[in-house]
Structure formats: C-alpha cells, structure tokens
Amino acid sequence: MKNLDPNHIHTYDEHGHMTCCSEEEKIYKIAETSIKNSVKKDACCSSDHTEDEHAHGHNHSETSTSSFKMFLPAIVSLFLLLIAIALDNYIPQTWFTGWIRILVYAAAYLPVGFPVLKEALQSILKGEIFSEFLLMSIATVGAFAIGEYPEGVAVMLFYSVGEVFQGMAVKRAKANIKSLLDQRPDEVSILINNEAKTIKAASANIGDIIQLKAGEKLGLDGELLSETASFNTAALTGESKPDTKTKGETVLAGMINLNTVAQVKVTTAYKDSKLSKILEMVQHATAQKAPTELFIRKFAKIYTPIVVLLAILITGLPFFFLEDYAFSQWLYRALVFLVISCPCALVISIPLGYFGGIGAASKNGILFKGSNFLDLLANIQNVVMDKTGTMTEGVFKVQEVVFKPEFNKEQIMEMVNALESKSTHPIATAIHDFVGKVDANIELINVEEIAGHGLKAEVNGKELLVGNFKLMDTFGISYDIDPEAIVYTLVAIAYDKKFAGYLTIADVIKEDAQSAVNKLKELGVNTTMLSGDKSSVVKFVADKLGIINSFGDLLPEDKVNKIKALKGLNQRVAFVGDGVNDAPVVALSDVGIAMGGLGSDATIETADVVIQDDMPSRIPMAINIGKQTKRIVWQNITMAFLVKGAVLALGAGGLATMWEAVFADVGVALLAILNAVRIQNMKF
Template identity: 50%
Template sequence: MSSRKMILLLKNIDCASKIESEVKKIDGVLNSSVNFVSSKLEVEIDKSKNDEIIIDSIKGIIKKVEPNINIVEDNKVDSEVGKEEKYKRCQIGSLIVGSIIFFLAMMLNLSPREEFILFLVSYILLGGDVVIKAISNIFKGNIFDENFLMSVATIGAFAIKQYAEGVAVMLFYKIGENFQSYAVNKSRKSISSLMDIRPDYANLKANNETIRVSPQDVKISDIIIVKAGEKIPLDGDVIKGKSMLNTSALTGESVPVKVEEGSSVLSGSINNNGVLEIKVSKIFEESTVSKILNLVENASSNKAETENFITRFAKYYTPIVVIIAIGLAIIPPLLLKNNLWSDWIYRSLVFLVVSCPCALVISIPLGFFSGIGTASKNGLLIKGSNYLESLSNVETVVFDKTGTLTKGVFKVTKINNVDVSKEELLEYAAYAEYYSNHPIGISIVKAYGKEIDKNNIKDYNEISGHGLSVIIKNKKILAGNSKLMNKEKIDHNEVTETGTVVHIAVDSKYYGYIIISDEIKTDSKKAIKGLRKLGVKKLVMLTGDSKLVAQNVAKELNLDDVESELLPDEKVEKVEKLYKEKSSRGTLVFVGDGINDAPALVVADVGVAMGGLGSDAAIEAADVVIMNDEPSKLIDGINIAQLTEKIVWQNIILALSIKFIVLFLGAIGFANMWQAVFADVGVTLIAVINSIRIMKYNNTSN
C-alpha cells in the first residue's frame, strides 16, 4: 500500500498519547506519531484517500481531545506567534488579578456573603477557562482529563462550603501548570540546542560575486564560500583554502579537524579559521545535517516499551481512580454511622485532584528524547527510544573486523610472484580491482600507482565472499581468497603469513599472491575494555578475512570468540546462533560498516553502523549510527541509555509512589487538597526537571 507523510505543528500540546491513539483510528491513516518535544504530529496517510477529508478529521479529533491546542501548518507558524503571546498575557493577567482577590478574601474581615462573592470572582478569573474546557470536552466524549478532574474537585469544594480551599487548589494548579509549561518549553529548547547545527544561509559564488542564499537553493557542483566562524551549509569538497573545522556537533569530538584542497567536508561543521571554497556534492535535503536532524526529530516515532506501557496505563488508571472516588463519596456514609457526607465527599475530591497521570505522560517521552538528543551531541544517532532502551541492557556485542575494529586502511606489504614479474602481477591485480570499492581493492590500485585504461576491463563480476573475476585484454583474471581458487580448481600456495591474502590467477593459471595488511584502531582496545567494565558478557568478532588474521586481531584485543572466512549469509547464521544463547532480557548488538553487514545489522536487537555518517546504506540498515570511526562511542551510547532508563524509572516510581500515598492518605482523611495539588502538578514539575538531567551527561570517550 503506497503512502505519504504529513506533519502538523501542535501548539500548547499536553497529553500526546491521546492524540496518537485517536488519530490512528481515522480511516485512511496508516500511522500517527506525536513528537512531544518538537510539538509535531507526523501522520502516514494512504495515498488513495482524500487529503482534505483526512486533515479535517485529524483537526476535528485534536480539538476534541485537547481544545486548547492550536494546529499550525509549517507555513503559518509565524502568524500564530502573536496570537499565542497575546493569549499568554491574558492568562497571566487573570492569574495575577485572581490571586490578589483571593488573598483579599482571606485577609479581610468580611460577611459570609461578601466572602463568597470574592472567592467566586477569584475562582472564575483563575479557573473559568478550566471549567469551560471541561464542559466542552464532556460534550465531545472526552471526560477523564485534568480539566474535568480539577473542575469537579474545586466545584465540589464550593458545594461543601470549602470556598478558600476550592480557590486555593485552582490557584496552585494554575501556578503549577505555568511552571510546568515553562520547564517543558525550556527543556524543549535545551534539547533543540543540542542539535543547533542547521545552517541559516549559504554564500553562493556566482559570476565572481558572492550571494547569500538559502541552503535549499544551492545545487550540486555549485561553489560556496565559507568564512571563519560560519557553519558549513552543505556537504562538499574543498577546492581552495585550508582551515581547522569544529565537528563536535556531528561527531562529539572536541579536537578540530584539518581540511585543505581535496578534503571532503560535512554540513554542520563550523569553520574555525581561514576561508574555504567548497564544491557542493549533495543538495541540502540529502546532506549530513538534514539526515541528522530528520533522524533525531523522527526518533520519537519508534517508542520504547516503557513509553507504550505508560500510554496503556494512563488509559485505564484515571477512570479507575474516578470510579473509586465516586465510591468513596457514597459508600462509607451509607454504611458507617455518624459519618458526614461532606467529609467523605471532600476525601473523594482529593482523589480526583491527585489522579491525573500527566507526570508520567509528559516526563517519560521527554526523558527518552533527552537521551536521544544527548547521544546525538556525543556523536551517536539513535533512531528511536526503543533502541535507546535496548542499549541499556547489552549482554553480547558482535563486531565486524575491517573498518570497525581495524582502520580499514590497507597497504600492500608483500608481492609473491609465480612465473611472472612482481610488476606484472601487481598490474593484473590493479586492473582486476579497479572497479572495487573495497579497501583491499583500493589499496592494490594505489600500490600500482599508474594510469589504468578502463577500456581494457570487461565483464567485471564480484563473487560474494570469494573475490572477483574480470576480462582484461581477452584474459580472464581471478582475484580473491583461497575459496575462490578452490572453487575454480586452481592449484595455489597456502599462505600462513599475517595479513589479507589476494591470490591472482590468469586464464586458470596461478600467478601468485599479494598480502595486504590492516592496522587495529588505537580506539578498539579502549572500546573492548570499556564494554567489559560496563558488564557486557560476551564480545565476539565475525569476519570474512582469513583465519590467521582474525585470530591475531582477536588475541590482541582479548575478545571472547572469533569466527573467520565467513560469507555474508554465514555471518547472519552466527549472529542468530549468538542471539539464541543470550538471556531473554539481554540485548545483542552488532557493530559493522552498515553496507556489507546490512543483513546482520537487521538480525541483531540493535544494529550499529560504524563511521556511517554520509552513507545512505549505513543509515538505512542500522538502528544506531556512530558518526565517526571510534568503536568506543558505543560505551557512551550504553552509558546514556542506562542513565536514561534510570531517570525514567525514577520518574515512574516517584510519581506513582507520591500519588498512591496521597490517594491513601486522602481516603483516610489525612491529606487535603493542597497536598493533592502537589501530588499532581508538583510531581510533574519535579519529573520534568529530573528528565533533563540526562543532558548533563559527561562524554567518557574524549
């Protein structure tokens, strides 16, 4: 079924879970997801359905669920800002005037009638909008929300002549709501600032002039100029100038990177000094900065199990508490003698005030998004809170070798020729590997160092897990490992030297072999040591390289297990076997280059692409993308995941504990409405502030 996506901006959003679930029920909507932090509703729509009808239905449902929400299309955001500011000023004015009247009613010596009038006026100014929303929602079938609970509780307080307490509850509720709104907005801005890499403009060079334009208006092969202190707006190659780049927003690395003519640069980097002329290689929509921002903004669509649990919990929790509150108001006075109705009604009102689960509904998505934002700042793109949650309980980590634990920068270290000169053997190998993108092939072409006439190359064919065959000047050249030689039944030397061996055969005759060596990354040992310290039980390497090379690398890094000479499908089999061996709660992570290892990345609980920034295949296949070549970044990912999980569960335990304690104390008459307001709004505020602590995580990899 073909589909398209649409995004709406939701101003003044409160409980996102209600909107998600209701929008999903609309005919023609395949999926919906609310990003609470960016206030965006992303809807996947069936292409065969009418857009306008679905959009009207969505707007109708949103207004029904939360009437206070302003639904804004992206091109109308600016025009809504003035209206929103005016509404906020009116709200603050009503809060101030209502508070003054409330305190006058408390302090002045008034008659009961005068006191009632002042309290009523104060109540209308403070909570009139809450009551109106509650009534409106009842007619729309949305009963059990915070507006309804607060309205019933405070009107109930008036009904039993607890005027001061009824107004006080509404006053502190509104103050708490304002603080809560401020805290959430501040946290949204803080998280957004972590990803403040979007370029505002590009300096386009045209006809010997420089024109400031939008990055979206720049085309591939255009020349842009980036001055000192400016962000690089688009990916490209430096054609003039040299400088030091600050890439910390992309990779989490604080050390500047030197670039000069011929260097590739990524959008989102900051030019520290010098002036660079850059030839653009990707349009803005496909640039690194766009990929990062899209991944982070859309990460909330893949929700963690904890988030889904809270959504289900909130659906049943509030109605159950309301039913208990009604029972508390009616049953005890009927069954127990000498019990006042007003006393038990008051206790039930306390129940209603404390029952709203917004502390959980707001703080938990905020906590996960804080974790995702913090990971991005530290050089990891995590594609959903479900993957962040999985990273908190890693039990097995499986590594690819080349480009993951080793540098992937190969160098020809030995040429062993048979019946031909070394120069001729290297020439055959270079021609054979000319079209290969593998680091081994590139190193052979580099070692040859002469110009290659590609017109002499025909029928190039890669043989997965073996090597390749190609026709060069009417000769069939085979270049690959021992498996390829055995497959073609060509007698060859068994090599026991360290390094990757490429055997060469011409027209079925063995001509010798070339050894290419790769270095272990200096960061790999740090990664293995750090993962063990975090409690990861099993560290395994799977590679298609030779047994001798694989064992040497595994021994130097002190890995638990190693499997070598594996084809891509055999890697998947090994990953599946390791998956069955882990515990039910443990997570298996596969770390690879994101292209050759795509099948294994998909099979693992969490697939991690190494150095995948700018690679479409890596970003597509992986659940987590490490934005540089350092495997130790995985340590940061696990630390951030564990901190996020810890804070999320702190919020759950804090909110539920205080609510249940106050519910119990309210039921037996030891809690009043003031304490109930704290158990609702106060706990929400504490949980929100606690959630943004995740952003104070200190990078351990630097």
C-alpha cells in the same frame, strides 16, 4: 520499525501540520510539534489534542519569551490569594462574608483556573471526557461548592506552577535536539561568474560552487575545492575539535568553516544531505514510544475514569451505611482523592525521561530512532561488531618495510611507488601515502597488471615485480619466508629476478576501540567480532582488543547465521556495522547500530541507532544512556505509585487534607520532572 519512511515529511504536510517552505523548516516544525504533542497526549491521559488546541500550561511555556511571563498568571493568583487570606484573618467576619468572600477568592482562582476549565470543556465537546483537566476542574470547583475556597485556589495555583515547570522541563529536554535542528543555514553563497550570490540553500544545484567564509556554516554536502580547510563538526559528530580537510575530501552540511575562505562544490541535493537525514532520524525518534510509555498511556486511559467513579462512590456510598452521614465531609474526601489520583507524575515525567535520554545521546553524537531503542539497548547482553570500518579505520597503512641488505631500500621503494601510482587499489594508495610524491625521473616500461597477482614493469632495463607471493611463484622468484606466518597483508617485491623484500599493510585499529571493549565489559556486556576478512587477521585484531569470540572469512549470509545462533541462546544482541553487507544483520539484530560517518546509506537507514562520528567508544556510551534513562523512568514510576498510594489511602479515610493532596499530585510531579531532566546533566 527498522526502515525510515521517505515520504514521512510529505504525509505531515498533506495533513496540514505545517505551512513552511524549505525542507529543513518542515523537519523542524515536525520535530517540535511531535515532541510537544507526544508529551501533551501523555499528560492529558486520553486527550489527543494538537499543539494549537492547548492554550494553557504547555503553550505558555513554549511561546513565552521570559520566565516572568510564564509565571505571570500564577503570580497574579498568588497575590490575590494572599489578599483573600489576609481579609479572612484581619477583617471582621460580618463584612468579609457571603458573595464578597466568594468573589475575592474567585478572582484569585480565575487566572490559573480559567484555562483549565476551558480545556476541560473543549475536551468534553470533542468526546474526550476523562482528562487531567476534568479531574482538576471537579476537585477545585467542588472545593468552592463546600466553602473550601483557599484550598480550591491553592490546588489550582500549585497545578498551574507545576504546568509551567513541566513546560520548562520539556523545553530543556528539547534543547539538545533543537540545537541539531538549527545547524544548517537556509541560505548559501554560490559563485556565478566569479561573483558571490546569496540564494536559498534548497535552490542550489549539484555542481554549484559555494563560497564559505570563516565562521559560516555549510548548507549542503559537497567536495572541498580549496587546498585545505578546518571545520568544526559538532553538528554531526558531537565533537567540537577542528577537523582539517584537504582538496577533494567530502564536507557535510552543518560543518562550520573555521579559518580561511573555502570553496565547496555541491555534490548532494539539499534534502538528501547527511544532516537532513539526521534531522529526519531525530523527528522519527520522538514518534516511536518505549513499551513503558505505551503501557502508561493505556493505563491512564483506564485509570482516570475508574478514579472518577471511585470519587463518586466515596461521596455517595457512605449515605447508605452511616447514620451521621455529612455530604460535605465525604465530598471533601472525594475531592482530595481526585487531586491525589491525577496521574501527571507518571504521564509527564516518563516521556520527558525518554526525551531527555534522546537529547543527551544527540549531544554526544548518538542518534536513537525511537525511545523504544533506549529500552532495548539497556538490556543488550552481547554486542556483535564488524571489524573493518567499525573497530578499525577502514584505511590501509604500511606497517613494516623489510628488505634484504643487498638492496637499496629507498631507491626500490621509489620504483614501487611509481609503479603503484598506475593502480587505484587500496594497497596502492597505502604505498603512495607511505612513500609520498612520485619521482618523475623514474621511467617505467611495459607496465602490466596481472589479475589476482600484482604488477610488472621494467625499470632501468631490469624487471620489477610488486604483488602477492603468488606473483613470485608465477615468475619463479625464490624467497626464504613463510607468508602464512605473517598476519598482515603482504606485498612482495622482486627486482632483477631476485626477491628484494616485502611490505606489511594493515588496517589501523581505531584509537578508542580498546576503551570501547573495556567499557562494555564493565557494563557486563559480551563482545563478539564478525568479519569477512581472513580469520588470522580477525583473530589478531580481536586478541589485541581482548575480544574472546571472533570469526573471519564470513560472507553476509554467514554473519546472519551467527546472529541467529546467538539469538537462539536467548541473548539480546546488538550488531554494529558500516558496510552495505552489514545491512541484513543490522536488521536481524535486536538493536542495529550503524557507523554513520562513513557508513552506507542502506545500513544507516536499517539501523535503530546511528553513531555519527564512527567512534566505537560511543557504543558503551549509548548502552549507558539507555540504562540511565530506564533507571530514571522506573524511579519516577516507583516514587509516584508509593506516594500516591499512601496519600490516596489517607484521603479516602479522611486523614489527608487538600494540602497533602497537592503534594501527592503537583509535588510528586515536580520531583519526577526534576529527576527526569537529570540525565541531561550526566557525564557518560
């Protein structure tokens, strides 16, 4: 799904999934509910209950405020179980027997068993018969029926503990995502008649002036009115290093003002801010399943009823073939079989692994719009990247100033700066940034812009020409250099009918671009550069970065054809871009990656992955996160199938007890969960 649905939030609201007021509260509720429901849907095999319907396990872990409260039912159950076992061993059997023994063990069973029995009944009443709750209910009630009271309590106790750990793991997996959802304040202070008034951020209008104190978070996107201010941008970029902004620059919701009081003019509505879009992307990410998740969910819906049928056959079929058939013996084997077969390790740890990957990526300033893109990016063979704004800063800077000896370089550069101040062209901005403040004493006369060539003016009664070499040719100015031999963009200067010199201007390569290319090579991923810039410039940048395949002078449709050609070679292709013209190729590629800091809204919405801080080094990091997530998921799948398969065979043959069954179910599930959350502590 390449495009975000702008009405997605309202769809949830119309179905009654939230009752909150502000846009951010809605997004928060959707994201939280989506994560919990996704995990719970998987864990229940075929159950699609909503959050409110799950009164046990997960709800305990989500709503409890302390670890003690989460573990309280299990603690009570364990205490009563130990008492029951002690009575079994130290009280005369003539006293501790019959209904007294059953009641003591039942008291130990109820704190952990009642929520599961209740959940199983609710599932059946809703027509969702085959769930993990039913499996555990049959297994433990059956154990009581044949007199295996300690084992019946122990199975449910360990299951309950596993549920608590599972809930804690889900909570931890959500922590990085929730940190994003908590970034923007609900209220802002706006200036009305030079007095600060606190209002709801959603009520602020475009044009309002926000007063932001040191340490406060900005609630809306805007333009900085103060001369300078430093911000912590971790909410948007994953980097906590200060970012100093100057008057007129854009500042975004979620940034934290670090020093002095700053004033910001609101330029974007609350719901349209960059952070709101990030939150929406995170919410969408929890809804889109990876192929592995989808397969496991379908597998569980078929697998669970088959397991129940097999358990019935294990119990009843030997009756027709064995002379010494003992019902309790074969029922016990069937109950062991049911406990072992519960697919919790698979259906819990797999979505948990993907949530962990999404959370780890979010913490590093990378937004995946779905766990399916983690899988796709892990298999990428060729990363195709735009040049300007992706591998370069997208900002022109003067690289070299070359003047003939007979001209005063400083004096003429002051004239050039004064003349270029009349233009808004990026090259003029680069010259102004290089020279500095315009000298007010320089008087320009008869300023004229010559389309496609440059500027002309008179200074001190002499003609000044600043532009390309076509301008020099037009005015008959001779020069002794070959412009085609110089890679960078050239600005030629003539003064008093003579060629004075030239400037070279170029886009600056991002400081981490080289490491990005190197890391992609280490991952075994090829790189290709496509750009609309002239071929010589593209080749120069590509050669400098060690990219072998590069193509310049490309129109948007040319880029599309290049991507089609690569995909025609059966290569899985990711495209990285930032401009509006990149949107078609971002959509066409197997995985579209957008530079989200300065990127166009069209490209960001079309992309599957968004790099929030525009750093190329996040590209190999995203691929690595995808690879690690996929590796962990398949480790869990392999471990679960191997252990369960072995113990299932032993259980059917009467060689495994309930204790081995508990390990095969709860133990493997806990190991899988611990393995799944491991990605959140990895360094990428």
